[in-house]
Amino acid sequence: MKSVTATEEFIRRRSALMRLMGRDAIAIVPSAPVRTRNNDVDYPYRQD
Numbered sequence: 001m002k003s004v005t006a007t008e009e010f011i012r013r014r015s016a017l018m019r020l021m022g023r024d025a026i027a028i029v030p031s032a033p034v035r036t037r038n039n040d041v042d043y044p045y046r047q048d
Contacts, residue, residue, distance in 0.1 A: 004012075021027060037043040 017027065034042050034044045
């Protein structure tokens with residue numbers, strides 16, 4: 001069985017989503033809200 005890297009899997013999923021959406025569509029994907037990391041430090045999640 002061939003192992004698939006995370007990058008290859010994300011490329012495959014992104015391509016499948018774009019095929020389903022069509023040429024003139026856009027996808028809006030919200031990120032997670034800011035969370036408290038420690039008692040006094042907030043952590044803003046950032047998407048790659």
